Amino acid sequence: MRLTVIGCTGSFPGPVSPASCYMLTATDFAGRTWRIIMDMGNGSLGMLQRHIDLSDIDAILISHLHPDHCIDLSGMHVAVKWDPRGWPKGRIPLYGPAAINEYLSATHGLDPDPGMSTEFEYHTWTEGEPVQIGPFRVEPFRVVHPSKDPYALRITCNDREGHTVFSYSGDTDLCEGLVKAARGADLFLCEAAYQEGRDDALRGIHLTGKRAGEAATEAGVRNLLLTHLPVWNDPDIARAEARSAFSGPVGVAEMAASYRIYPRPTEAHPVTSTLNVVEVLDPPLNTAIALPKPELEELD
Ligand SMILES: [Zn+2]
Numbered sequence: 103m104r105l106t107v108i109g110c111t112g113s114f115p116g117p118v119s120p121a122s123c124y125m126l127t128a129t130d131f132a133g134r135t136w137r138i139i140m141d142m143g144n145g146s147l148g149m150l151q152r153h154i155d156l157s158d159i160d161a162i163l164i165s166h167l168h169p170d171h172c173i174d175l176s177g178m179h180v181a182v183k184w185d186p187r188g189w190p191k192g193r194i195p196l197y198g199p200a201a202i203n204e205y206l207s208a209t210h211g212l213d214p215d216p217g218m219s220t221e222f223e224y225h226t227w228t229e230g231e232p233v234q235i236g237p238f239r240v241e242p243f244r245v246v247h248p249s250k251d252p253y254a255l256r257i258t259c260n261d262r263e264g265h266t267v268f269s270y271s272g273d274t275d276l277c278e279g280l281v282k283a284a285r286g287a288d289l290f291l292c293e294a295a296y297q298e299g300r301d302d303a304l305r306g307i308h309l310t311g312k313r314a315g316e317a318a319t320e321a322g323v324r325n326l327l328l329t330h331l332p333v334w335n336d337p338d339i340a341r342a343e344a345r346s347a348f349s350g351p352v353g354v355a356e357m358a359a360s361y362r363i364y365p366r367p368t369e370a371h372p373v374t375s376t377l378n379v380v381e382v383l384d385p386p387l388n389t390a391i392a393l394p395k396p397e398l399e400e401l402d
């Protein structure tokens with residue numbers, strides 16, 4: 103299984119990254135490559151097209167209904183509905199909180215019936231009810247965050263490389279659901295929007311790097327990758343906080359980085375020193391899309 107960071111800036115886009123959006127890819131035993139998108143925050147739809155054709159998306163998973171995690175679905179709807187060449191596939195399976203249809207319809211002033219159900223095949227998360235998407239088994243866990251129906255996601259993958267467990271916190275403070283979602287994960291992608299000593303009065307909303315580390319330790323994860331740092335956070339502080347509470351490898355997510363998540367060590371894939379099951383790769387950029395060079399003209 104491979105994780106590619108499409109966007110990772112917390113709460114709103116920053117100058118070097120869109121808001122939250124991640125892609126998981128895996129190739130099943132029949133040789134078919136599956137691509138699922140987790141969250142689609144502000145600015146991510148554009149960046150996503152540097153990696154894949156939008157029609158290659160197999161499913162979209164939404165952790166909760168805050169704009170920095172889902173607002174670019176409003177543009178995705180346009181891409182599907184109004185492509186003059188015709189959208190080459192059926193509706194995109196979209197998994198999310200119960201109110202997602204109403205939320206997305208409101209972004210375009212649409213009546214929820216049919217809303218965007220002509221472009222998205224809606225599925226609602228139910229805690230304890232996993233869904234299977236190709237080689238990915240996705241299980242939602244309720245977390246603590248001031249949004250209706252927020253979830254962390256636990257994703258297990260059986261593919262040609264073996265059995266791997268990935269966990270994504272969504273947005274949350276420390277809670278039982280987060281630890282359950284992360285239990286024994288090979289890679290735990292966890293938010294760290296707050297900072298110790300600065301945001302101590304704010305509870306029930308986000309994690310600090312230290313609290314992310316505590317969750318990682320309690321859940322017994324192998325690798326911790328911090329994410330959702332807003333523009334005013336210093337990644338070195340978040341990393342140091344996490345290391346004070348978690349003894350395993352800690353990284354901070356970077357836009358366009360791609361991480362291969364290995365199963366538990368074998369002879370073929372021994373433990374390495376940095377993020378020990380995770381290999382940082384060049385992003386699988388979509389070479390069909392060349393960025394135009396600006397041509398500047400003299401103006402009268
Ligand atoms: Zn957020």
Ligand SMILES: [Zn+2]
Pocket residue numbers: 166168247249273
């Ligand atoms: Zn949020």
